[in-house]
Amino acid sequence: MNPDDLEKHLRSQPMRQVPPQWRTDILSAARQASPSEHAPRTTQHVPRSPSLFSTLLWPHPTAWAGLAAIWLLILGFNLATGPSAPLVAKRASPTAPxxxxxxxxxxxxxxxxxxxxxxxxxxxxxxAQPRPRSELRHRLLMA
Amino acid sequence: MSAPLDVERLYDEHAQALFAFLLNFTRHEADTRDLLQELFVKLAKRPELLDGVRDERAFLLRLAHNLAIDLIRRRGTRDKHYEQLAGDSIAVFVPAHEPDEGAFRKALSTALGELPPDQRAVVHLKLWEGLTFEQIAELLGIPLNTAASRYRYGLDKLRERLRPLYDEIK
Structure with a gap:
């Protein structure tokens, strides 16, 4: 038997085809796993030009919006009642002389x-009267 | 920055070859499907793997081989009958219309299953992918001589097993 003939015959044996229904499932799984598939989901939440300010405010946007609204109310109230206050202060404050x-x-x-x-x-x-330093020594000598 | 991965094109161009290799290597259709899906999911997750790859087919076959080896190792510790599964007759080839050819294909499929996995991989890549020993050696990460000897041993076993049937067909 010629080995080349057998090899040729073996090569000519057609392999089974990949089941057609696998394509949909495998490609679907691959698309779900691809990073580009996740990217739009993340960009929905992250601002396009993230700044430090927006990063700090982002975790609780409702709370920050409420706080901003309160400050706007206070500012509005202050502006509405504003002109009389400085006059009162002017009247009350004595002049420098x-x-x-x-x-x-x-x-x-x-x-x-x-x-x-x-x-x-x-x-x-x-x-202070300077004491003779040699006083003690002198006494000792005299004794 | 890698270009966006065209998974559909990759699948259409290479899935058939990967399927045949994995089916012949694992001898298990469900495992083949899992491995094929794992491979494409891995590529979709990390498209940069294909950056700079000149021969997509060879690269994907190497990836498939590595995944199959990992699977067999995982199975090896807890599923001792996995090697027995490889010996079971599984339809690796298209069913033939002629009875003699059908019997030959069935015998060939069984004989391939009886080969050790490393010989089976080399025989498959040489016969049905048409790779050179150099390409096979690079793909499987083995020396060139090892690739050639594995092919020779494998083919000798197939020849011994299939000789009677082949003589009848001839």
């Missing part, structure tokens, strides 16, 4: 109550 005069008056009264200022003069410390 008045404040200075009041301050000088208070200082005068205080000085009257306390009397004239006396600056205590500290006594100078007496200069």
């Amino acid at each position: 008045q404040v200075l005069m009041a301050f000088q008056e208070q200082e005068r009264l205080l000085s009257e109550l306390l009397g004239p200022r006396e600056t205590p003069v500290a006594e100078r410390p007496k200069p």
